[in-house]
Amino acid sequence: MYQRHRLSFLLPYSSLLILLALALVACGGSTSTGTAPSSTSATSSLTKVSIGLGYIPDIQFAPFYVAQSKGYYKAAGLDVTFHHGIVNDLIGSMVLGHDNFVFASGDEALVARSKGLKVVDVSTIFQKYPVSLIVPANSPIHTLADLKGHSIGEPGPFGSTYVGLLALLYQAHLTPNDVHIQSIGFTQVAALIGHHVDAVVGYSNNEPLQLKKQGFDVRTFAVSDYQPLISNGIVTTENTLHNQPQQVQNFVQATLRGLKYVIGNPADSVQISKSYVPGLDSGRASAVLQATIPLWQSTNSQLGYNDSATWQSMERFLVAQNIIPSGEDYSKAYTNLNVSLAQVR
Numbered sequence: 001m002y003q004r005h006r007l008s009f010l011l012p013y014s015s016l017l018i019l020l021a022l023a024l025v026a027c028g029g030s031t032s033t034g035t036a037p038s039s040t041s042a043t044s045s046l047t048k049v050s051i052g053l054g055y056i057p058d059i060q061f062a063p064f065y066v067a068q069s070k071g072y073y074k075a076a077g078l079d080v081t082f083h084h085g086i087v088n089d090l091i092g093s094m095v096l097g098h099d100n101f102v103f104a105s106g107d108e109a110l111v112a113r114s115k116g117l118k119v120v121d122v123s124t125i126f127q128k129y130p131v132s133l134i135v136p137a138n139s140p141i142h143t144l145a146d147l148k149g150h151s152i153g154e155p156g157p158f159g160s161t162y163v164g165l166l167a168l169l170y171q172a173h174l175t176p177n178d179v180h181i182q183s184i185g186f187t188q189v190a191a192l193i194g195h196h197v198d199a200v201v202g203y204s205n206n207e208p209l210q211l212k213k214q215g216f217d218v219r220t221f222a223v224s225d226y227q228p229l230i231s232n233g234i235v236t237t238e239n240t241l242h243n244q245p246q247q248v249q250n251f252v253q254a255t256l257r258g259l260k261y262v263i264g265n266p267a268d269s270v271q272i273s274k275s276y277v278p279g280l281d282s283g284r285a286s287a288v289l290q291a292t293i294p295l296w297q298s299t300n301s302q303l304g305y306n307d308s309a310t311w312q313s314m315e316r317f318l319v320a321q322n323i324i325p326s327g328e329d330y331s332k333a334y335t336n337l338n339v340s341l342a343q344v345r
Contacts, residue, residue, distance in 0.1 A: 046079035047247060051101040051234070052090045053082055057277040059285040060205075060292060061103075062269045063125065065276040067258030076250035082276075091119055091235060100240060101251060106230025106314055107163055107323070109333050114324040120241050121334040123252045123304035124233035125259060128224040128295045131164030132204040134192060137217035141199060144172035144221060153184040153197035160231070161201045166321055167227035192216070205291035228313040230306070230334075231295075238332070252338040256304045263293050263303075306334040 053061050064082060067073050073080045087093050090102040091112045103125070112119050133152070135141045141150060147169070154161050169175060184191050188200035189210045200207065204222055211218050223229060234252060241248050262269040266289050274280045301307060311334055318324045 045077065046074065047077055048079045048081070049100040049247065049251060050081040050083055050098075051103060051251075052087065052094060052099040053084050053103045054087055054090050055084065056086075057082075057084050059270065059273050059277060059280065059288050061276075062262045062273050062289065063255055063259035063296075064103075065258075065273045066261050066269050067254045069272045069275065070258070070261065072254040072257045073251075076254040078247070078250055078254065080251070091117065094235070095119070095237060100247075101234050101236050103232055104235045105160060105232050106311065106334070107160075107318060109230075109235055110315060110318055110324050110330055113330060113333050114328060118238040118332075119235055120238055120332065121230070121233045121235050121306060122241065122248055122338045123256065124230055124306050124334070125255075125304060126231035126233070126295050127298035127301070127303075127305070127307075128204075128222070129160070129164060129167075129227075129229040129231045130204045130292075130295045131160055131201060131223045132208065132220040133165070133168055133199055133201050133223075134188070134207055134211070134218050134220050135199045136192065136195075137219055139198065139219065144168055144226065145174070147172060147199065148174055148178045149180075150198040151180040151182055152199045152201065153182045153188055153191045154201040155186050155188075156183040161203070163229070164223040165201045167223050167229060167317060168221060170317060170320065171226040189214070192218070205288050205295065209287050209291060227317060228307075228310040229317070230310055230314050233304070233306070241335070249338045252304065256339070259296060259303055262289070263296065266290060266293065302339065304339045306336050306339070308334075 051064070053064065061082070064080075068080060068082075083099060090099075090104050091108055093099065094102045095112075095117050104121075106121055106124065109119055109121050133147075141147060152165065154165055156162065165181070166176070169179065182197055184197070184200075188202045188207050191197050192200045192211065193214065193216050202208070204220065208218060208220055234255060236248060266286065270280070270282055270285045270289060273285065274282075277285075296303065298305065298307075311330070315324070315330050319326045324330075
């Protein structure tokens, strides 16, 4: 996964969205459910729903594309629309009524709930947090503790890469003041090859592949090996979950069928995705997909599962970083009801 995520606690714009969303909920009316309108066409029995995927069409969204292309959504009674685009706060946008679902990370969900937005992760697609710290193969950095005093390049103080960096420092008992963090935009590959920084933070299924392609040997420190964090999954509102449970179950079931198909048929999934991703490079997409499939899987649970221990560990980390307040009940931020009910065929 390498869409450029936003974290709402770092962006003033999202606070405005949250205030607007809360105002709409307080006012009641047709927007009070926090979902995009669902309707049944006069000529079709399919229920229209949409999901905000963010960023631009990409192979990382193959499970959704496959579920659409192979008719899994249709078989589940759904007419699904994918919304791509750079949105500062996908969750806030969903609560405002722009989508029924969004593809967002667990940390974003907890931040949203800490601000009063009742959202729920109904299925976590990425079982492993897809962020890594990357160093040259001959780097003197062999442990996280070795990072002290070194320069680290990352896109900026936002998104999954920044959260991943904080998590690695947290596990090494270091703070940002113990290292030299440089905001370099999305130039990690050039920065590392040019020795402008000692390490970079990127996506496990992106920057390491680019560096390898350019013949630059690296070593990686995967965040998932050190700090349990919940990555991207299907997020909706409590109102949608409670008032339209069958719709949520059907969407999760169909998406997990798509996910299972992609894992078992990556080559065909790349071909299917060409219809959704303009100019898709098959070779690059295949490499990214092969690196992504392990991130979707866990040896301890089924596809789409929400692991309670991981959620609790992430909560403690976010509280320690003053990203979310302590003393709140975050146990309703996720559920496995729809994953358990989904018959993934």
